[in-house]
Amino acid sequence: MSTPSKPSVAELRPVVHPQGIKDRRSGEHWAGRLYMREISLRWTRHLVNGRLSPNQLTGLMVLAGMAAGAVLLLPGVPGALAAALLIQLYLLLDCVDGEVARWRGETSVTGVYLDRIGHYLAEAALLAGFGLRAADVFGSDGGGPQWLWAFLGTVAALGAVLIKAETDLVDVARLRGGLAAAGEESATPRSSGLALARRAAAALKFHRLVGGVEASLLILAVAALDRLAGGTSPLFFTRLGVAVLAAIAVVQTALHLVSILASSRLR
Template identity: 75%
Template sequence: MPTSQKPSTAELRPVVHPEGVKDRRSGEHWAGRLYMREISLRCDPYLVNTRVTPNQLTHLMVVAGVLAGAALLLPGLLGAVLGAVLIQIYLLLDCVDGEVARWRGQTSITGVYLDRVGHYLSEAALLVGFGIRAADVFGAEGDTNWLWAFLGTLAALGAILIKAETDLVDVARARSGLPAVKEEAATPRSSGLALARKAAAALKFHRLVGGVEASLFILLLAVGDLIRGDLLLTRIGVVVLAAVAVLQTLLHLVSILASSRLK
């Protein structure tokens, strides 16, 4: 509902944050619920009546996410800090684009598609950048070890496959003439798998390969490396993220096959 005047946050909130938006178990990031949705709500008044389109904001989101991965190529703490800041900007734009679309009534399939592609590209770029960072490509001694870059790329591939496994559920259902999956269908039919799923959800180890969590993890490791004076912690971190990505790819696939999402 666009107006000629800058709307207040009170006017915006019921439109851009409709009931259930913050409560979506699989569609809302914890950082969005915790703080970013409130920050984006305060940015919306300056955007909703401009010529900037929701899809343009999504394009900017992708740029910020990909640049976060590139920033990690900068050695030392600077690259890690810049990467974490860019991921926060990425998350902000990920909130703002949909909110502007809701206010203007410009939600579209194209916007949803661009948003998903943006998540794929951005999170993969961050993990590939992390692997290259660990390989020390621009190290003064020139002793680059591409094994670390490979492991970072493996983590990125796992992160993409995890998202693809989720998205392909709706693709398979649509091609079979079925409606989109409901969240309650995600519960595994097997009690053992349901228990394992609850344990994984409680530990939340799988979130380490997500953009926000990975950027903070990388920043923490960079601080440790600065204290140590080497890249040992970063390299351990690459191994951890690659292992988590591979394990979660397999577990997530099993979880989908064992649930009623494909029924």
């Protein structure tokens, strides 16, 4: 029995990257638009005739994301670099699972659900791992763990989950109320003042720092700064980073909720 030939990138692209997929404001990460969708095509062509199902690829995505949080327990730059690389693998698999599903015609509600759960788990694990890293649970600086930083990492993780939940629950509320899912155009606040605030926040993009890719790059940057600074407080920049992400998560959770309530998404 002959083995099915691998499709070319040119054959794959119109099927797995349908028109508009890279233009989704809330559904496509900037890294996907910038480089990962092109990389994923090269991986997808080797996987479409393989044994792994789209949902199994999603499972691998979740494992990569959660592993990124776990490796942050490794001290110094190596642990932070490993986490950043695992988040890139997580992002790659997040692209590949949907591309394989579209090529095979195996898209499903279950796949969408698992994908969303995966995003919740991976980003929460990364931020919680960052907090444990800042707490220095193994006492690498000569002292005992400082659990305040683990608490702040948990706050950041909870905020990241709540922000995603606030978005997802819009469609839950609409469907239970007999309405269709909300389109992106309904996200515009009715108040001109809130609309201006929303545009300003979007321009600054500070809220993205609690996302997996951005947070992993920040974690790597502060690990490098700690390495360069040395001194009596080897985790100063790491702890500063945890505090900043916790503050952003709390503020963004509240602002995102207000933005949804002030928009037409629930009407």
